[in-house]
Amino acid sequence: MTKRLTGIAASPGIALAKAFRLNKEQYEPVAVEVADKDQEVLRFSKAVEETKQELEEIKDLTEQRMGAAKAEIFEAHLMLLEDPDYIDAIIDSIKDESMNAEFKLHEVASSFIEVLSSMDNELLRERAADVRDVTGRIMSKLRGVSYAAITAINEPCILIADDLTPSDTAQLNLDYVLGFVTEVGSRTSHSAIMARSLEVPAVVGAGEGVKDIATGTMLILDAVEGVVLVAPSDQEVEAYQTRKQSYDERRAELRKLIHEPTLSADDHRVELAANIGSVEDLQKVLANGAEGIGLFRTEFLYMGRSALPSEEEQFQIYKHVLERMDNKPVVIRTLDIGGDKELPYMKLPVESNPFLGLRAVRLCLSQEDLFRTQLRALLRASSYGQLKIMFPMIAVMDELLAAKQLLQEEKEKLIQEGISVSANIEVGIMIEVPAAAIAADSLAKEADFFSIGTNDLIQYTMAADRMNETVSYLYQPCHPSILRLIQMVIQAASKEGKWVGMCGEMAGDEHAIPILLGMGLHEFSMSASSILPARALIKKTSQQEWAGYTQQILAMSSQAQIKQFVEQKTRSDLA
Ligand code: PEP
Ligand code: MG
Numbered sequence: 349m350t351k352r353l354t355g356i357a358a359s360p361g362i363a364l365a366k367a368f369r370l371n372k373e374q375y376e377p378v379a380v381e382v383a384d385k386d387q388e389v390l391r392f393s394k395a396v397e398e399t400k401q402e403l404e405e406i407k408d409l410t411e412q413r414m415g416a417a418k419a420e421i422f423e424a425h426l427m428l429l430e431d432p433d434y435i436d437a438i439i440d441s442i443k444d445e446s447m448n449a450e451f452k453l454h455e456v457a458s459s460f461i462e463v464l465s466s467m468d469n470e471l472l473r474e475r476a477a478d479v480r481d482v483t484g485r486i487m488s489k490l491r492g493v494s495y496a497a498i499t500a501i502n503e504p505c506i507l508i509a510d511d512l513t514p515s516d517t518a519q520l521n522l523d524y525v526l527g528f529v530t531e532v533g534s535r536t537s538h539s540a541i542m543a544r545s546l547e548v549p550a551v552v553g554a555g556e557g558v559k560d561i562a563t564g565t566m567l568i569l570d571a572v573e574g575v576v577l578v579a580p581s582d583q584e585v586e587a588y589q590t591r592k593q594s595y596d597e598r599r600a601e602l603r604k605l606i607h608e609p610t611l612s613a614d615d616h617r618v619e620l621a622a623n624i625g626s627v628e629d630l631q632k633v634l635a636n637g638a639e640g641i642g643l644f645r646t647e648f649l650y651m652g653r654s655a656l657p658s659e660e661e662q663f664q665i666y667k668h669v670l671e672r673m674d675n676k677p678v679v680i681r682t683l684d685i686g687g688d689k690e691l692p693y694m695k696l697p698v699e700s701n702p703f704l705g706l707r708a709v710r711l712c713l714s715q716e717d718l719f720r721t722q723l724r725a726l727l728r729a730s731s732y733g734q735l736k737i738m739f740p741m742i743a744v745m746d747e748l749l750a751a752k753q754l755l756q757e758e759k760e761k762l763i764q765e766g767i768s769v770s771a772n773i774e775v776g777i778m779i780e781v782p783a784a785a786i787a788a789d790s791l792a793k794e795a796d797f798f799s800i801g802t803n804d805l806i807q808y809t810m811a812a813d814r815m816n817e818t819v820s821y822l823y824q825p826c827h828p829s830i831l832r833l834i835q836m837v838i839q840a841a842s843k844e845g846k847w848v849g850m851c852g853e854m855a856g857d858e859h860a861i862p863i864l865l866g867m868g869l870h871e872f873s874m875s876a877s878s879i880l881p882a883r884a885l886i887k888k889t890s891q892q893e894w895a896g897y898t899q900q901i902l903a904m905s906s907q908a909q910i911k912q913f914v915e916q917k918t919r920s921d922l923a
């Protein structure tokens with residue numbers, strides 16, 4: 349009977365191969381008194397020196413294969429070799445007690461690891477893995493044995509281990525290691541992060557069952573679903589071989605598009621951008637070929653903490669995002685708190701209809717200090733890239749003018765203080781309140797761009813709470829009422845020569861994309877994982893052809909009818 353283990357799909361892909369268990373020797377040194385303690389210290393220092401050279405080599409290898417950022421992990425390992433609390437403590441205790449280096453290394457490192465492993469902070473807990481790794485390396489030098497068998501693998505396999513250190517992961521020979529499964533680990537553990545950048549399929553945290561997998565056992569690693577099949581049947585192997593082939597083909601096709609501009613079948617250019625909520629999301633955004641950030645939801649910087657973030661803290665984050673995006677457009681949305689996003693520490697009055705209450709720009713205009721702090725941080729960051737500032741939930745012109753006024757005042761103050769501010773910051777608004785969509789023609793005179801927030805625009809147009817499951821059937825992005833509003837917004841902006849993006853979920857919807865392309869939407873912003881599939885779809889779609897369908901689509905009476913029309917047409921495009 350096939351055994352199924354489930355874990356976290358840390359790096360997607362499918363692999364079929366025999367298991368190879370990475371056995372890290374659990375060596376427990378015994379205490380031995382040494383006759384010449386200076387000689388023992390020398391022996392230890394030599395082992396440290398050799399470890400240093402080895403780590404430098406691994407660092408270079410990692411830099412070549414995965415880039416400088418990943419190689420920084422080994423900088424931390426190298427720093428540990430210089431750390432007096434670690435290295436000097438070992439040397440001192442060899443000297444003080446005339447004991448063998450192996451024993452003292454084990455003793456000092458174990459107490460380090462114990463303290464770090466018990467920390468609440470995940471980053472510090474991960475440092476324990478670094479200490480374990482570096483200690484293992486020094487120990488193998490002292491004993492004259494090789495550290496791990498990982499480099500000796502010479503036939504196709506799926507690697508099995510309790511955990512993999514970053515250096516294990518960096519040394520994987522991907523000609524043979526088709527994937528890996530670990531007993532422990534999380535999506536954010538170093539080995540998981542590195543697996544994603546090496547694009548090797550990995551399931552981590554698959555639990556105790558991993559211990560029972562012996563080298564040579566046939567495995568199916570489904571790192572799309574986070575499942576491992578141990579000793580599968582012939583039928584399962586056959587089914588997975590087919591699944592793997594179509595998965596790999598689709599992925600290879602999509603990956604070819606990473607560095608390509610987003611062009612329709614008839615060479616109409618649009619921008620494919622990503623939505624982010626934190627700096628951590630950037631890695632995935634860049635790995636998926638985003639051409640910019642279409643929405644940075646800054647409210648997440650304010651959430652999950654006990655006080656407001658300072659101007660300096662925000663400045664550092666915005667600057668970092670702009671720098672990482674290397675002069676590509678970055679739309680940063682000002683605070684959108686309220687509705688379902690609460691800040692308990694602000695002790696705001698309880699509202700009976702929070703989605704219709706003091707939310708987003710309404711709250712910011714009522715708490716000027718809070719707003720001015722964010723605006724200053726944004727303005728200060730503006731000289732580090734192509735910043736565009738966006739106000740959420742604008743319903744009427746007065747709100748836009750008031751927000752622009754505060755921005756202008758803060759800009760003038762900064763300039764007076766001698767702080768440089770970019771002269772080319774575009775200032776736009778979200779179109780997510782029906783009133784703004786309907787009056788888009790006048791708003792377009794004052795906004796540099798629009799980004800349509802369909803998550804809210806649909807809930808407000810349909811009068812259907814986006815958090816309420818029982819009315820979720822009214823979330824209908826392709827309903828004619830929604831499409832008509834979108835068309836009005838795009839036309840109103842075009843008349844004023846302004847660009848229009850979309851950052852609600854609808855932007856990545858495969859039924860909506862051809863329609864939006866036909867209507868002339870300029871920018872589509874979505875979660876990073878939707879970017880390549882969207883680019884592939886746009887590439888197959890003719891903008892002119894879909895522009896020709898717009899009136900016909902808008903005259904239809906239901907979403908079902910429109911979706912059916914899109915399916916028919918896209919199928920015939922493919923035929
Ligand atoms: C939207 O409303 O479509 C949007 C992008 O904003 P949020 O989902 O953050 O409300
Ligand atoms: Mg919204």
